[in-house]
Amino acid sequence: MSIKSKLQRAYVSLMMRIVGRGLAIASRVDSDTAYELQHLPAEMTVAMRVYPNGPCCLLQHTGTDLSYLGVRDSCDADMEIIFKHLQHAWLLYTFQEDTPTAFARNRIVLDGEVHHATVFNRCLSRLMILILPRLLAKRAVKRYPVIALRDKFSLASAIYLRMPFERTRAAL
Amino acid sequence: MTSRYYEFYCPVKILAGLKALEHLPAELAERDCAAPMVLTDKGVREAGLIKHVEIAFEEAGLSIGPVFDDIPPDSSTDVVESIAREFRERDCDSLIAVGGGSVLDTAKAVNILVSEGGEFLRAYVGAHKLTRPLKPLVAIATTAGTGSEVTTVAVIKDTHKQKKDAFQSSHLMPAVAVIDPRMTLTVPPVITAATAMDALTHAVEAFTCIAKNPLSDAYASAAIKKIVTALPLVLAEPGHTDARLDLAEAATMAGIAFSNSMVGLVHAIGHSLGAVCHLHHGTCMSLLLPYVLEYNFDAIQDDLGALLPLLAGDKAARATPPEERARASIAAIRDLRDEIFDATQLPRSLSEAGKVEKSQLAKIADLSVDDGALMFNPVEADRSDILNILEKAWSLPN
Numbered sequence A: 001m002s003i004k005s006k007l008q009r010a011y012v013s014l015m016m017r018i019v020g021r022g023l024a025i026a027s028r029v030d031s032d033t034a035y036e037l038q039h040l041p042a043e044m045t046v047a048m049r050v051y052p053n054g055p056c057c058l059l060q061h062t063g064t065d066l067s068y069l070g071v072r073d074s075c076d077a078d079m080e081i082i083f084k085h086l087q088h089a090w091l092l093y094t095f096q097e098d099t100p101t102a103f104a105r106n107r108i109v110l111d112g113e114v115h116h117a118t119v120f121n122r123c124l125s126r127l128m129i130l131i132l133p134r135l136l137a138k139r140a141v142k143r144y145p146v147i148a149l150r151d152k153f154s155l156a157s158a159i160y161l162r163m164p165f166e167r168t169r170a171a172l
Numbered sequence B: 001m002t003s004r005y006y007e008f009y010c011p012v013k014i015l016a017g018l019k020a021l022e023h024l025p026a027e028l029a030e031r032d033c034a035a036p037m038v039l040t041d042k043g044v045r046e047a048g049l050i051k052h053v054e055i056a057f058e059e060a061g062l063s064i065g066p067v068f069d070d071i072p073p074d075s076s077t078d079v080v081e082s083i084a085r086e087f088r089e090r091d092c093d094s095l096i097a098v099g100g101g102s103v104l105d106t107a108k109a110v111n112i113l114v115s116e117g118g119e120f121l122r123a124y125v126g127a128h129k130l131t132r133p134l135k136p137l138v139a140i141a142t143t144a145g146t147g148s149e150v151t152t153v154a155v156i157k158d159t160h161k162q163k164k165d166a167f168q169s170s171h172l173m174p175a176v177a178v179i180d181p182r183m184t185l186t187v188p189p190v191i192t193a194a195t196a197m198d199a200l201t202h203a204v205e206a207f208t209c210i211a212k213n214p215l216s217d218a219y220a221s222a223a224i225k226k227i228v229t230a231l232p233l234v235l236a237e238p239g240h241t242d243a244r245l246d247l248a249e250a251a252t253m254a255g256i257a258f259s260n261s262m263v264g265l266v267h268a269i270g271h272s273l274g275a276v277c278h279l280h281h282g283t284c285m286s287l288l289l290p291y292v293l294e295y296n297f298d299a300i301q302d303d304l305g306a307l308l309p310l311l312a313g314d315k316a317a318r319a320t321p322p323e324e325r326a327r328a329s330i331a332a333i334r335d336l337r338d339e340i341f342d343a344t345q346l347p348r349s350l351s352e353a354g355k356v357e358k359s360q361l362a363k364i365a366d367l368s369v370d371d372g373a374l375m376f377n378p379v380e381a382d383r384s385d386i387l388n389i390l391e392k393a394w395s396l397p398n
Ligand SMILES: [Fe+2]
Pocket: B146, B198, B199, B201, B202, B267, B281, B285
């Protein structure tokens, strides 16, 4: 592996830890995320994975919230969003490309049910909108919504402040 | 460096034109198959269309084997599972599907079970669950519209959960698609119009949504031109064989286009509208298309403008200033819709359809946001945006 790939892998894996923990926290502190999650079956596992050897971020819907199960080299989940190459995950996590575009350009494949992926994508977009500065978030989602700065700030700080304490939980 | 990238895939062998059906025995022999099972529905059988297939096989000294003609318009996992059992009992080795979308989807789903094994479809729900080629499936479309003969998707109702399951895999594509003008000749004008509008929507969405690519664009634009030219001819003269063939070819081309570039918001809403109100898919497409194009307008203006010569003719396009072409394209689609209404009374609005209650619109919007097609729409749409579009599509402006 080249140094560039090693660095990209380290960055992607760090971002996956942030996004994974962020989603888990958002599922508890943000009512919009919680509302979306009702549409996923309880105990369903969800992964964002780079083909073929990871990193892979694994989450589980407990029925009430999302559990962050950690970032690993490999995983097997009920629904997987698979980046066909590390470079594609890099594009996404450096906010050069949003998820729909990555799907449209065949850089990501879905292993699982499509409507679960649409729900998960809405949670992911919502997280980006909450935790990223507006300029970055605009590049990470299709449409940046009208959101009161005060709401954004209080939710973002709730998510960031809890992040260091968010445990990696065991699967149900 | 450009970040452009796309994939394009269509491994389906297409037999199109005069006596296309007569080539089927040779196509099966080439795939080492001698015992096909024919799947169809009662309507197709009563219209005498299976006869054409039977004769094609008799002339080659063969018989077509078991015919299952009881596929309902809204096929289900129970139907699929019982056909798969019969397929195994009768030692069949291939499938011939003769019909519209439901028959083709059923055949694809049956093919999963008889090729992959297992009694129940449940194990294969979703995308990319199939890992090897399936048995040869021949698709003979009798309605020119769905494009299912060249797509990777099958949608089947789960009998027990009362919801629709989608199956997606490149292995679901038929081995052979037959476009024979005899097979669409008897379709009533209103169904011809609805299915043609479905095909037009596939092409327009393929051309304007975010997964478009140069190859899908080529198929989409050729399909649009053919539909716009041939549909009025068929409506004026239903026995116009050449125009019928044009429509069927266009539906297949539009199918190839959207199978590679996906569809967008018209389909996301249309799927939900069809599911909630039991409205024909083509009707849903026809009455939603102009409103969704208006919703997407800012993002698709250039693409839409580029379609004007195909939708309204070169002369009209040249006479329209570039900045007005996108609007003119939508107007041309509305004109086509109105022309179809005059000829067939195909509904132009939700209220005209007569099957939709205003109280159902919220439910339709709720379902639409979970539809996979939304991902590929160039403009984001949430529940309230979709509700807005539905309100606009409710009745025609005076
Ligand atoms: Fe369609």
